[in-house]
Amino acid sequence: MLEKNYIIIITGPTCTGKSTLAQKISDKFNLPIISRDEIKESLFDNIGWKDREWSKKLGKASFELMYQFISKMLKTNKPFIIESPLSDKLDTPKFLKLKKQFDFYPIQINCKCDGKILFERFKQRSEYGKRHPGHVDHLNYEEYKEILLKGNYDPLNIGGKLIDFDSTDFEKIDYTKIFEQIKNV
Numbered sequence: 001m002l003e004k005n006y007i008i009i010i011t012g013p014t015c016t017g018k019s020t021l022a023q024k025i026s027d028k029f030n031l032p033i034i035s036r037d038e039i040k041e042s043l044f045d046n047i048g049w050k051d052r053e054w055s056k057k058l059g060k061a062s063f064e065l066m067y068q069f070i071s072k073m074l075k076t077n078k079p080f081i082i083e084s085p086l087s088d089k090l091d092t093p094k095f096l097k098l099k100k101q102f103d104f105y106p107i108q109i110n111c112k113c114d115g116k117i118l119f120e121r122f123k124q125r126s127e128y129g130k131r132h133p134g135h136v137d138h139l140n141y142e143e144y145k146e147i148l149l150k151g152n153y154d155p156l157n158i159g160g161k162l163i164d165f166d167s168t169d170f171e172k173i174d175y176t177k178i179f180e181q182i183k184n185v
Contacts (some may be wrong), residue, residue: 005104006160007070008182009095011086012111012153014144015121017167021109021178022083027068028179034073036084052140058085067094074102090156095158106160107185110179112152114168119148161185 008025010018022033040062049055066084073080093167095106113121124130155162163181167173 010083014113033081110155115149115151
């Protein structure tokens, strides 16, 4: 494993298995996780939820809090995991600024999935109550449809190691291979 300060960044669209992957990596390497959705859901639980506009407002706040937590963790010079749907356009500049300030090595895991399967997962998760109701996913089908049908996000342009993670078929995922790729960086 790396001697240098590093962080594992797990990103990609909703329903691509980011949270599950983050937990498995956390368990394997005994690393803490900063999860943007957990931050947002804590805000829902403490100040409430109502509609899509409120969810978006708390989404923005949760990203700001996530970056505060990332900065604090980077000061420790200890590895950790970030799990969040990140945007190359919005988040690459933020991570590049953090790299200048803290000199860390990013290991980015870009989660993706067949778009049609991803959109169906999103609808099923919403309809079966598998996600915090504050996200109001049942109101987001049209908003997310085009994004989800693409099946992936562009990775952040921040250097380091990039690992592709295809979750189209959860039964065929080889987590051991992912662990080895992380370990051999």
